[in-house]
Amino acid sequence: MADHSIRNKVVLIAGGAKNLGGLIARDLAAKGAKAVVIHYNSASSRADAEAKVAAVQAAGAWAVALQADLTSATAVERLFADAVAAVGRPDIAINTVGKVLKKPLLEISEAEYDEMSAVNSKAAFFFLKEAGRHVNDNGKIVTLVTSLLGAFTPFYSSYAGTKAPVEHFTRAAAKEFGARGISVTAVGPGPMDTPFFYGQEGVDAVAYHKTAAALSPFSPSGLTHIEDVVPFIRHLVSDGWWITGQTILINGGYTTK
Known part of the structure; x- marks a missing residue:
């Protein structure tokens, strides 16, 4: 039977x-991963990536940071090639990359739509493609989407709309890679208590989101925390391998499908 533990596995984390993404890197290193590749998008994130490399190494794993703008297929191909050259073929590939735009549909420009599509859909597609080429047999692939895929709401058309195709990419990849024992899943957190959330929301919206989940009264902020999501990622890339082709919403009862 295949080994589905995290110990001695090679992990690639986009974002x-x-x-x-940073907490996932530290968590999997602490659970015994052999090596973790930490991808970052641009020079503005380099210091954060280097700090995560240090944290992963302190946890006992080998680590390397690689920069790439994943909105081109060539860049995604290079990321995987560089990762393989640095630490070997990955056993686990996780894509946490995403971009939020909260704006009325009538005000979204073509340039804005193209950027959202490139980050949320195109990058996800080619990450799955290269993961399918490079991840070892019996590997695990996870893409982060959003709980807004289960919502009926205004203003997030370009965000949820460009994350939605990842559900279909995930199902297809799960079927196509399943013969090699590879599981492929998508995870949609609720609004998370990170700068990624607050940069797009006004005071009234923040107040609403902090009370919208069924379990909000039991959350320190009322929102989803990254610590709430990481255990599910850890499960999916280890003992939870039998789950594949699914989109799982982790949000404390914020929305469902």
Whole structure:
């Protein structure tokens, strides 16, 4: 039977420099991963990526930071090639990359739409493609989406709309890679207590989101915390391997499908 533990596994995390990706990197290293590749998008995230490398190494794993703008297929190909050259073929590939835009549909420009599509859909598609090429047999692939995929709400058309295709990409990849024992899932957190959330929301919206989940009264902020999500990621890339082709919303009862 295949080994589905995290111990001695090679992990690649797109967007692993900060917030949820950074905590996933530290968590999997602490659980015995052999090596963690921490991807970051641009020079502005380099210091965060280097700090995560130090944290992962302190936890006992080998670590390397690699920069790439994943909105081109060539860049995604290079990221995987560089990762393999640095630490070997990954057993676990996790894509946490995303971009939020909260704006009325009538005000979204073509340039804004193109950017949202490139970050949330195109990058996710080619990450799955390269993961399918490079992840070892019996590996695990996870893409972060959003709980807004289960919402009926205004103003997030370009965000939820460009994350929605990842559900279909995930199902197709799960079917196509399943013969090699690879599980493929998507995880949609609720509004998270990170700078990624607050940068797009006004005071009234923040107040609403902090009370919108069924379990909000039991959360320190009323929102989803990255610590709430990481245990599910850890499960999906280890003992939870039998879950594949699914989109799982982790949000304390904020929304459902």
